[in-house]
Amino acid sequence: MTRTVHTFCRYCLASCGVAVTVDGNRVLKISPDKQNPHTWRDFCAKGRTAAALVEHPRRIVAPMRRVGDGYVEATWEEAIADIAARMTAAIDADCPDAVGVYYGNPAGFSSSNIIFMNGWLDAIGTQSRYFVGSIDQNAMHVVAEAMYGSMLMAPVSDIDNCDYFLLVGTNPAVSAWNWLETVPGGWRRALDRQAHGATIVVVDPLRTESAAKADLHLPVRPAQDWALLLGMVKVIFDEGLEHRQDCADLATGVEELRALAAEADLDDLALRCGLPRAQIERVARDFATARAAMAVTRTGVSMHLTGTVGEWLGHALNVITGRMDRPGGRRYEPGYVDTIRMSSRIDASRHRNRLSGRPMVAGGHALSELPAEITTPGRGRIRALVINCGNPVVSGPDGAALDRALADLDLLVAIDFVQRESHRHAHWLLPAVHWLERDDLLAFTSNMHDEPYIQYGAKAVEAPPGARQEWRIFADLAIAMRRPLFRVPGLNTVIRATRRAAHITGVGGLEFGPQWIDRLVLATSRKVNGRRLRWRDVRAHPHGWVLGPREFGHFRGALRTPDHKVRLAPAEFVARARDLLARPPADPPPEFPFLLANRRRRHSMNSWLNELPGLHPSGKGTDVVIHPEDARRLGITDGDRVRVTSRVGRIELIASVDDEPRPGVVIIDHGWGSRVHDPRGGTPAESFGVNRNLLVDAEPVDPLSQTPALNSTFVAVEKVDQT
Numbered sequence: 254m255t256r257t258v259h260t261f262c263r264y265c266l267a268s269c270g271v272a273v274t275v276d277g278n279r280v281l282k283i284s285p286d287k288q289n290p291h292t293w294r295d296f297c298a299k300g301r302t303a304a305a306l307v308e309h310p311r312r313i314v315a316p317m318r319r320v321g322d323g324y325v326e327a328t329w330e331e332a333i334a335d336i337a338a339r340m341t342a343a344i345d346a347d348c349p350d351a352v353g354v355y356y357g358n359p360a361g362f363s364s365s366n367i368i369f370m371n372g373w374l375d376a377i378g379t380q381s382r383y384f385v386g387s388i389d390q391n392a393m394h395v396v397a398e399a400m401y402g403s404m405l406m407a408p409v410s411d412i413d414n415c416d417y418f419l420l421v422g423t424n425p426a427v428s429a430w431n432w433l434e435t436v437p438g439g440w441r442r443a444l445d446r447q448a449h450g451a452t453i454v455v456v457d458p459l460r461t462e463s464a465a466k467a468d469l470h471l472p473v474r475p476a477q478d479w480a481l482l483l484g485m486v487k488v489i490f491d492e493g494l495e496h497r498q499d500c501a502d503l504a505t506g507v508e509e510l511r512a513l514a515a516e517a518d519l520d521d522l523a524l525r526c527g528l529p530r531a532q533i534e535r536v537a538r539d540f541a542t543a544r545a546a547m548a549v550t551r552t553g554v555s556m557h558l559t560g561t562v563g564e565w566l567g568h569a570l571n572v573i574t575g576r577m578d579r580p581g582g583r584r585y586e587p588g589y590v591d592t593i594r595m596s597s598r599i600d601a602s603r604h605r606n607r608l609s610g611r612p613m614v615a616g617g618h619a620l621s622e623l624p625a626e627i628t629t630p631g632r633g634r635i636r637a638l639v640i641n642c643g644n645p646v647v648s649g650p651d652g653a654a655l656d657r658a659l660a661d662l663d664l665l666v667a668i669d670f671v672q673r674e675s676h677r678h679a680h681w682l683l684p685a686v687h688w689l690e691r692d693d694l695l696a697f698t699s700n701m702h703d704e705p706y707i708q709y710g711a712k713a714v715e716a717p718p719g720a721r722q723e724w725r726i727f728a729d730l731a732i733a734m735r736r737p738l739f740r741v742p743g744l745n746t747v748i749r750a751t752r753r754a755a756h757i758t759g760v761g762g763l764e765f766g767p768q769w770i771d772r773l774v775l776a777t778s779r780k781v782n783g784r785r786l787r788w789r790d791v792r793a794h795p796h797g798w799v800l801g802p803r804e805f806g807h808f809r810g811a812l813r814t815p816d817h818k819v820r821l822a823p824a825e826f827v828a829r830a831r832d833l834l835a836r837p838p839a840d841p842p843p844e845f846p847f848l849l850a851n852r853r854r855r856h857s858m859n860s861w862l863n864e865l866p867g868l869h870p871s872g873k874g875t876d877v878v879i880h881p882e883d884a885r886r887l888g889i890t891d892g893d894r895v896r897v898t899s900r901v902g903r904i905e906l907i908a909s910v911d912d913e914p915r916p917g918v919v920i921i922d923h924g925w926g927s928r929v930h931d932p933r934g935g936t937p938a939e940s941f942g943v944n945r946n947l948l949v950d951a952e953p954v955d956p957l958s959q960t961p962a963l964n965s966t967f968v969a970v971e972k973v974d975q976t
């Protein structure tokens with residue numbers, strides 16, 4: 254007997270509505286749920302093949318304990334008892350910071366994971382919290398906090414009313430329109446606007462799929478978007494094209510920004526970003542005078558040492574041209590829960606790292622600091638670490654250094670589906686539950702949707718009996734370590750009592766768990782269109798529920814700055830921009846004359862959907878793209894084996910000669926080269942492609958976002974002599 258479950262894909266923020274056909278406990282087919290009123294149009298092969306990960310031949314299906322060079326299965330009781338005892342010992346021998354966590358991108362797609370992990374971290378009182386932000390979206394958090402007063406104040410794009418799209422450092426044709434926002438079918442909707450006369454400008458060093466469809470492609474020099482954007486701001490102020498009313502009423506700091514722009518020289522900025530001055534002037538005028546326009550800045554901007562300044566100037570451009578909270582610009586979606594209020598506690602955390610002295614950003618420290626925090630003796634040295642949904646050895650900088658540090662830990666616990674590169678030295682492998690196997694409301698993304706929207710993420714199949722959701726693992730650890738979860742005295746006793754009650758009555762819902770929190774969230778949610786959301790109404794909309802029309806007018810009220818105005822020129826950003834202006838752009842050192850750029854593929858997800866059968870034609874992830882002019886000079890032809898070297902690493906791959914990059918820039922896909930181990934079968938690890946992040950130095954970092962130069966590393970390229 255087959256049945257169909259309607260839910261949504263939780264691999265990326267496109268959140269596509271899917272229809273999952275199930276037979277017994279097996280997924281037969283996943284297709285886009287075309288009855289979903291909001292989110293199915295980005296549906297891709299990653300969602301279609303999601304069951305392949307559930308059925309991964311190397312999936313871990315019970316806790317596994319390291320014994321010598323191998324692993325043996327253990328019970329959950331053994332796993333929790335051993336981990337809790339070793340963590341407690343580490344804390345007793347030093348302090349709570351001896352226990353740490355790294356959580357990666359997929360943790361953001363499970364509210365119960367994030368909530369209970371933080372509840373456990375609070376319970377043990379550690380500040381050794383590391384997360385993916387410093388290799389992804391920290392620049393956005395830093396900018397949002399400084400300009401809008403909350404690190405989670407992420408504006409959403411009003412695509413269907415836009416006449417002029419300035420897309421900076423994003424490739425939505427591949428990645429979908431999502432980075433702290435969910436704009437389903439965003440790229441297709443933008444192309445639709447283009448067919449009706451809108452202009453699309455793509456700023457990208459590479460001629461990407463998106464750039465190829467744009468009206469104008471600006472092949473900016475990597476890491477120099479800030480110069481382009483500052484040039485645009487300058488032209489707009491110089492020519493009086495700013496939106497007078499918003500500059501006067503909505504923002505403070507206009508004069509400081511104007512002063513900064515006045516100090517800069519447009520010819521100098523043009524040289525820095527590698528674009529003709531006349532082009533900067535034209536784009537600035539067209540942007541400022543378009544009926545409706547938006548600037549969108551994303552990971553191509555953020556993953557550089559200049560990332561925060563670039564991100565800031567993108568937002569500033571929107572503000573000074575009156576694009577905030579106006580049709581066709583960027584608006585604030587209040588959603589059904591006030592995420593900004595919920596996050597205010599994280600905003601406030603300013604813990605500084607013992608070695609670098611750098612503060613947390615968005616509740617987490619920077620990944621580049623993790624190795625030293627593990628290996629450097631002293632109070633607060635990390636001795637036990639949990640990797641929750643992450644593969645930082647591959648997705649982060651200088652994976653070799655992190656790998657060495659992980660090997661040095663007294664206890665490494667990995668929670669994942671399979672044992673990947675970053676889990677190589679794990680003492681415990683804990684089997685995770687896939688989104689096809691778990692229910693979730695994912696309420697804290699509610700203000701990232703481009704329409705008021707709610708969908709309950711129902712599970713389609715049951716998880717293997719030995720797998721456990723992260724929330725349960727963190728609750729069990731808190732109980733075993735005798736530290737009250739969420740720091741609420743007595744809560745552990747209540748949890749145990751509800752478990753007993755559920756066991757005796759056979760009613761699973763009696764057990765304290767995320768469903769209690771989901772219900773509480775709904776019960777205390779904002780009224781939408783004057784109506785309070787009820788659980789049963791949400792469940793009565795399995796395809797998802799558009800709660801009403803998009804509304805404008807919420808932006809000003811949501812600002813958390815003391816005067817409810819946008820801070821247009823935060824002092825630290827202005828100072829950093831002055832600093833950049835004062836120095837010539839870093840030229841490649843003679844020994845590393847090329848800049849290493851980056852690419853994502855439609856059918857990869859960072860470092861972890863690469864090995865699935867059927868998703869990738871062979872050979873992907875193993876090539877370096879070199880411009881024909883550079884290839885000629887180096888004596889390299891298509892198909893040659895080449896060595897790419899940086900200050901910290903060296904890899905070998907196949908050359909692919911193509912003019913997608915500009916001369917002087919070479920491209921290697923990110924996310925490859927992660928080994929998938931076989932702890933159950935003991936067969937050799939499988940590996941696909943090469944890890945280009947081995948070339949990325951963990952230092953220096955953008956001083957504001959603590960992000961390293963993931964997408965602009967200086968490298969040398971040479972042909973490997975195969976004779």
Ligand SMILES: Nc1nc2c(c(=O)[nH]1)N[C@H]1C(S)=C(S)[C@@H](COP(=O)(O)OP(=O)(O)OC[C@H]3O[C@@H](n4cnc5c(=O)[nH]c(N)nc54)[C@H](O)[C@@H]3O)O[C@H]1N2
Nearest residue numbers: 357358359642643644645648668669685859860861923963
């Ligand atoms: N050079 C370069 N580097 C980059 C990027 C780039 O563009 N260029 N992109 C960056 C970006 S945007 C990001 S977000 C980071 C990602 O960095 P990370 O989040 O650290 O790593 P991922 O590669 O996403 O690996 C995620 C891991 O989580 C596991 N996983 C998936 N779902 C679940 C789950 O539900 N539970 C558990 N327990 N585990 C799960 C997967 O199997 C995988 O092992 O990489 C960054 N690194």
Ligand SMILES: Nc1nc2c(c(=O)[nH]1)N[C@H]1C(S)=C(S)[C@@H](COP(=O)(O)OP(=O)(O)OC[C@H]3O[C@@H](n4cnc5c(=O)[nH]c(N)nc54)[C@H](O)[C@@H]3O)O[C@H]1N2
Nearest residue numbers: 422423424428456457475476551552553854855857858859
């Ligand atoms: N298929 C697929 N979809 C994904 C993901 C995935 O791994 N695969 N990851 C998801 C995640 S975690 C995220 S965060 C989002 C990211 O979404 P996007 O930010 O759109 O990510 P990319 O597609 O990598 O596009 C970044 C672009 O920036 C360009 N770039 C690099 N350096 C510079 C620069 O200095 N200046 C400018 N202007 N451009 C530059 C790159 O060439 C690239 O084309 O995508 C999500 N969607």
Ligand code: SF4
Nearest residue numbers: 262265268269297300
């Ligand atoms: S991975 Fe593909 S199917 Fe899943 S949400 Fe993202 S775009 Fe949609």
Ligand SMILES: [Mo]
Nearest residue numbers: 358388389390
């Ligand atoms: Mo990301």
